[in-house]
Amino acid sequence: MFSGIIQRLAKVEVAEPVGASLRLAITTGYPDLELGESVAVNGVCLTVTSLEIGGRTEFFLSPETLARSTLGTIEVGDAVNLERSVRLETRLSGHLVQGHVDGRATLVSATEEAGAYRLAFDVDAELARYCVAKGSIALNGISLTINSISQADVRFQVGVMIIPHTWTHTNLHALAVGDQVNVEVDVIAKYVERLCLPYLKP
Template sequence: MFSGIIERLGEVTAVEPVADGAMRLTLQTAFPDLAQGESLAVNGACMTIVASDETGDAEVFVSAESLARTNLKTLVAGHLVNLERAVTLATRLSGHLVQGHIDGEARLASVIQEDGARSVRFDLPASLAPYCVEKGSIALNGVSLTLNSIEPVDAGRFAVGITLIPHTWTHTNLQHARVGDPINVEVDVLAKYVERLCHASLNA
């Protein structure tokens, strides 16, 4: 479990295809105390540390399923990724509950600078629209963000508007995204549970 508060940017140092369409990803995390088996969110996707050393170099195994569902498949050496270690029971929940299970890919649609902040628009798959509400939470590349606006679904897509404050812009890899780039999306898990419970009640 994560909170969507990015701890640092990590650099991809190696990408190695392995059997069955999977990938081994090597990262310079700058975390000197990662343990084998520990969970690490990479661009919001929960990965398991399979090897690490005291310099912060770490390896994760990315399954074919994860590659199909996330933007990790686009990574090459030199790319920067958002990193967050799993929360503990003593962690302040400054963002919202994030599982690290990616629901789909958004596309960056536009970025407009406004009074030091940035007004950003993302296009999302229509299937995720039921879980998005104005002033609700969403995780984009693992970053916990608040939805300012939601546009109607059109041609299988809909758009959301988000404000990125200067700290979020400079401390995450959203600053490097270009229009059209894929962005990992995780909607609020509480919304998914509410839908399931309501659906069961309405069909009882």
């Protein structure tokens, strides 16, 4: 479990295909990681499979992870957002984030406003029912507040406002229009929907 508060930016050092899977290596900067521990990489919960002296950490990405997330197109040199899993005594500064990506979103606009940045993303319409204005969403693992929602055909658009700290301390600043990010909607909304389904059927 994560909180969506990015702790570090790191660059991909190895992105090596292993059949239909991928071996990923990153120097995370975490000195006390353990084998089997979970780390969110661009919002995707990955398991530490190897540790080297100097801090380089390896992860194994399955075909499902590659198909579901943007990590299927990741390249050496790309900057990724990192977050270690939260402890029970940790302050929950963001929101409950599982690291289980629901889909991808495409950046359609980014404008600066009084030092902050307003970003708009196209998201699959099937995720629209889990998004509400002033609710939470995780984009590339970053806990963000939804400021606006608009619907158009099979897509809908989510708007977020990014403060300067978040802009410079995550990989959002490196995005260009047309780039994709990982999306995880609020897990509480999904559980509420599931529990209510028996009572909504005619």
